[in-house]
Structures are given as C-alpha cells and as structure tokens.
C-alpha cells in the first residue's frame with residue numbers, strides 16, 4: 389500500500405509499505421483523512437525527543453477512516469463503521485492505565501511516532517481504540533477528534549464556569565479547538581491572543597469573542613478593560629512559546645486558573661517570581677495529551693453536533709501534496725486553520 393514514510397530525519401517520501409493484516413482483537417481501517425500537526429514536523433526535522441519517536445515511521449496521529457476488516461474476537465466494531473482513532477496505544481495494564489490515566493502510560497506507544505500512523509491507505513489498530521461516529525459527522529471533521537481531545541482535556545481541567553472570562557494564548561489548532569470547547573460552558577468572553585493577523589471568520593465561528601494581535605495591542609489592557617481590572621478567570625496557554633507562560637500567569641486574576649498545554653521545547657529556562665503562585669492564589673494545570681475517557685467524550689460531543697470543529701478545516705489536499713501541506717504549516721503567517729491530507 390501507499391504510505392508517507394520518514395526513514396530518518398530529513399529523508400522522507402511516499403513509498404510502498406506492507407499492508408497490515410488485523411490480528412486478533414484488531415481492526416483494519418482505511419484512512420479517510422489525516423491532520424498534519426506541528427509534532428509531525430518535529431519527526432521530519434529530528435527535533436522530537438528520542439523517547440517519543442522510532443524511525444522509520446509512517447506519520448499521522450490525527451485521523452479517521454472506515455473499517456475495512458475485523459480480526460478474530462472483535463465484536464463491537466463492524467466492517468463499514470466510520471471511526472475516529474485514539475492516538476495512544478496505551479498498555480492497559482500499567483499502574484497509570486489502571487487508574488484511567490492512559491495518557492501517562494509507562495509504555496509510550498503512539499500512532500505516527502512509534503507505530504505506523506494515518507499518512508497511509510490502511511492502519512491496523514486495537515478495536516478498543518476506535519470510536520464509531522454518526523453519519524452527520526464527516527471523516528474530515530472526525531480526524532480532528534484527536535487534537536480536540538487534547539484541547540478538551542485542558543478545558544475540563546480549567547474548571548471554567550458560566551460567565552467567566554477566558555483567555556486563550558496561541559491561536560493554533562489546540563487554541564482554536566479550545567475556543568470551541570469553552571463555548572459549551574458559556575463564558576462571557578473568549579479572548580484569543582496571538583502574534584499574527586487573524587482571519588476573523590473561522591475564528592469567531594469557533595467561539596472567540598475578541599481577538600488580540602500582540603504586535604498591535606496590549607493583551608493586559610484588553611483583559612483589564614473587560615474584567616474591571618481583575619484579570620481572566622481562566623487562561624489557556626497553547627502557544628508553545630516560552631514567552632507565553634509568564635504572559636499566562638500575568639493575565640490570570642487572583643484565584644484564577646492557568647492551563648499550560650503548549651510545549652516550548654526542553655532547552656528553555658524561565659525566571660519567575662516564586663511567590664507569584666501563593667500571592668495570586670493561582671491554580672496551574674499542566675496538560676499532557678488526553679485520556680481514553682476524554683477521547684470518548686469528545687467523539688460523542690462531535691458526533692451529536694454539540695461540539696463543532698468544522699470551521700477549523702481550511703485545506704484538504706491529497707497525500708501526494710504533502711510538501712505543500714508542510715509548507716503551509718511552516719510558513720503560517722496568519723491564523724490559517726487546519727490542513728488535512730487524504731491518502
């Protein structure tokens with residue numbers, strides 16, 4: 389079958405790859421659409437930490453497709469089911485998995501990083517990792533269930549309440565999906581803060597009520613003007629830039645919550661006032677990926693139309709156009725939404 393393979397950093401392309409055969413308890417999924425993600429670029433460039441990648445690898449951890457075949461002992465999933473697929477092939481037996489903290493599994497194993505992923509025609513996956521969804525949800529939208537689960541886990545941990553003022557720093561995929569998630573809790577304001585020009589249409593459709601471009605505006609002044617000088621109840625950081633972390637602490641009100649979900653890269657060090665957290669009575673939530681239970685919630689909300697992620701999708705390209713897709717992601721000069729590939 390056709391697959392996009394990264395043999396080693398800097399050496400990649402479409403090649404013939406053995407078509408997987410579903411073993412007992414597995415299903416074979418024909419990939420319908422796969423999202424491209426900044427972490428895919430880390431695999432291409434060799435900047436992903438060694439524990440989180442195994443070369444050669446077929447990329448793709450944000451994907452959905454149609455069940456083509458089922459292995460022995462599979463009862464719940466049938467040929468023809470359209471499914472979204474969890475990214476983490478967690479072990480189910482380690483102490484973290486048994487607590488339901490499947491995102492923290494001791495045996496990291498993820499499609500598109502250490503297992504062949506969705507930049508290919510077919511993937512064989514454990515049947516308990518696939519989640520059928522309604523006919524009203526497209527394969528393209530369902531491919532976003534994985535990043536939407538990352539965003540949703542952070543939003544749940546924020547303990548946002550109706551009437552809150554929410555700030556999201558970083559208008560990338562996770563930040564925009566977080567905006568869609570936050571709308572389910574009816575905050576008063578969802579202020580999206582970034583360093584680029586915004587294409588307001590899709591951003592506002594996803595739920596942001598105010599856009600701040602840091603190159604032209606002072607985020608603190610905007611937040612203060614909307615909160616009588618108190619600051620935001622919830623700040624959701626998804627920028628993946630070292631400067632975003634102190635900005636997040638600064639924009640939160642006393643007694644507020646800061647959710648940190650961006651990965652800045654391990655080489656940076658921050659200088660922070662150590663008393664900041666006590667004096668502000670601040671709650672800080674660090675988020676790594678999502679649990680299996682959050683993924684289940686996310687696909688059901690998307691499937692029922694409660695959580696709408698469609699406006700995020702701006703380009704759908706054939707797998708062969710991967711170079712164009714990577715270029716769009718690397719050269720993003722404005723908020724451009726999500727690029728999907730179809731194998």
Ligand SMILES: [Zn+2]
Pocket residue numbers: 425426427449450535
């Ligand atoms: Zn991703």
Ligand SMILES: [Zn+2]
Pocket residue numbers: 478479480481482483484485486492493494495
């Ligand atoms: Zn485990």
